[in-house]
Amino acid sequence: MQKIVKVLFILLVAAVLVVDVAPQRAASSSMNFQVPRGLPQDLWESLIPADNPLTPEKIALGEKLFFDKRLSADRTVSCATCHDPALGFADSNAVAVGVELKKGARNSPSIINAVFNELQFWDGRAPSLEEQAKLPLINPIEMGMKDHDAVVERVKEIPEYRVEFEKVFGSEGITIDTIVKAIAAFERVQLSGDAPFDRFIAGDASAISESAKRGWELFNGKARCISCHAFNSTNPFFSDFKFHNIGVAAKDRNFSQLARKAQQLIAANKDRQRIQDELALSPGFSELGRYLVTGEPRDIGAFKTSMLRDVELTAPYMHDGSEKTLLDVIKFYDRGGEVNPNLDGGMRPLKLTDQEMFDLVEFLKTLTSDASKKRFYSLKPQTREPAK
Numbered sequence: 001m002q003k004i005v006k007v008l009f010i011l012l013v014a015a016v017l018v019v020d021v022a023p024q025r026a027a028s029s030s031m032n033f034q035v036p037r038g039l040p041q042d043l044w045e046s047l048i049p050a051d052n053p054l055t056p057e058k059i060a061l062g063e064k065l066f067f068d069k070r071l072s073a074d075r076t077v078s079c080a081t082c083h084d085p086a087l088g089f090a091d092s093n094a095v096a097v098g099v100e101l102k103k104g105a106r107n108s109p110s111i112i113n114a115v116f117n118e119l120q121f122w123d124g125r126a127p128s129l130e131e132q133a134k135l136p137l138i139n140p141i142e143m144g145m146k147d148h149d150a151v152v153e154r155v156k157e158i159p160e161y162r163v164e165f166e167k168v169f170g171s172e173g174i175t176i177d178t179i180v181k182a183i184a185a186f187e188r189v190q191l192s193g194d195a196p197f198d199r200f201i202a203g204d205a206s207a208i209s210e211s212a213k214r215g216w217e218l219f220n221g222k223a224r225c226i227s228c229h230a231f232n233s234t235n236p237f238f239s240d241f242k243f244h245n246i247g248v249a250a251k252d253r254n255f256s257q258l259a260r261k262a263q264q265l266i267a268a269n270k271d272r273q274r275i276q277d278e279l280a281l282s283p284g285f286s287e288l289g290r291y292l293v294t295g296e297p298r299d300i301g302a303f304k305t306s307m308l309r310d311v312e313l314t315a316p317y318m319h320d321g322s323e324k325t326l327l328d329v330i331k332f333y334d335r336g337g338e339v340n341p342n343l344d345g346g347m348r349p350l351k352l353t354d355q356e357m358f359d360l361v362e363f364l365k366t367l368t369s370d371a372s373k374k375r376f377y378s379l380k381p382q383t384r385e386p387a388k
């Protein structure tokens, strides 16, 4: 009898715990959203912030904002101008082009799988998708709005947004925080998985070609790519999410002078985040990379290891768009990168044969998801006519 009571008691405690825990979990998984094959469902769920749960309505609102040119000063640029789903959620320019066709200094990365980035941007200067989204809106060469109040005013002018924000955010209404929350919610479900490589890893030996299989061997062995472009079941994104100087930025020789000047400008400015963002996109200073964020001399010229899923669709490559094709990238690595005082110890000439370089490219192409490829071949690219 006592035993039964004890068992009942344990069951009761368990039930209370489940009831207690359930609402929190429901916040992220209420939509029963299933990540594509090859991506870790648990990790994805854990990356949905408690204060920004996903709902279908919020994602739809975020999508609308992401594609809305009215969020830029001259109404010609939306997030999607530079992160175009028809171009792998990146664009085909070497460096991004914003309002009034102003040129930045960095290549637009894809926002696909960006939810998995430990830090956002090539130099990691934003800690979350929400914080990231605040910056392009007010960067003078991206969307060019004067400040966040101006963005909020612009959105408030549009009657349908007033209705939709109230539906999604209730009395919070339209603020810079709810704007970026909706955009981040949309980004969190832009995922790339279920590529031929995932089917190969899951056991289908015929999913990729013999050449690609040799490329995968090289990636893990002679070519040493895996040492930075990490891959395992909990991190299947081909990035260690660390910052390395692989010699792309080394074309600018006068790093120490640039570094000093950047420090002076940052020290003299009240808004640290905003000045960092402007320096990151201005020619010259941009090449300082992670150093602009940390001020550590060893971070000069260091950039975040790119994730490699869908990389086939997002040419040109590297933080400055300096490599036109994947074969060019492999040739760059084969040379050992551009020699400079901060070059990562993992970089050295690889002595690859032509066939080996070709095999590596074939392997990289197996990381393109069917869904992304379909969008690439079926969607029309974004245009620059002003929004009405």
Ligand code: HEC
Pocket: 066, 077, 078, 079, 080, 081, 082, 083, 096, 097, 098, 099, 104, 106, 107, 108, 109, 110, 111, 114, 117, 119, 120, 121, 122, 123, 129, 132, 133, 134, 136, 137, 141, 142, 143, 183, 280, 281
């Ligand atoms: C004018 C082109 C342009 C526009 C407009 C733009 N971006 Fe970007 N985006 C870039 C560039 C260039 C970078 C990389 C800059 C850097 O790292 O310093 C970037 C980086 C990002 C990243 C980080 C990805 C990563 O891998 O680190 C995200 C996420 C992102 N943008 C989302 C957005 C959102 C959301 C908007 C709209 C609110 C937007 N972008 C508007 C060009 C643009």
Ligand code: HEC
Pocket: 219, 223, 224, 225, 226, 227, 228, 229, 243, 244, 245, 246, 248, 249, 302, 303, 304, 305, 306, 308, 311, 314, 316, 317, 318, 319, 320, 326, 329, 330, 333, 344, 346, 347, 360
């Ligand atoms: C020492 C670390 C390291 C090694 C080794 C390494 N990479 Fe990279 N990779 C990076 C970093 C960091 C970047 C971004 C660098 C930049 O833009 O300045 C990058 C960028 C890339 C890009 C461009 C992605 C884009 O969207 O622009 C490709 C493709 C790539 N690497 C493939 C490879 C391959 C293939 C190998 C092996 C031959 C390799 N990497 C070896 C760290 C490394």
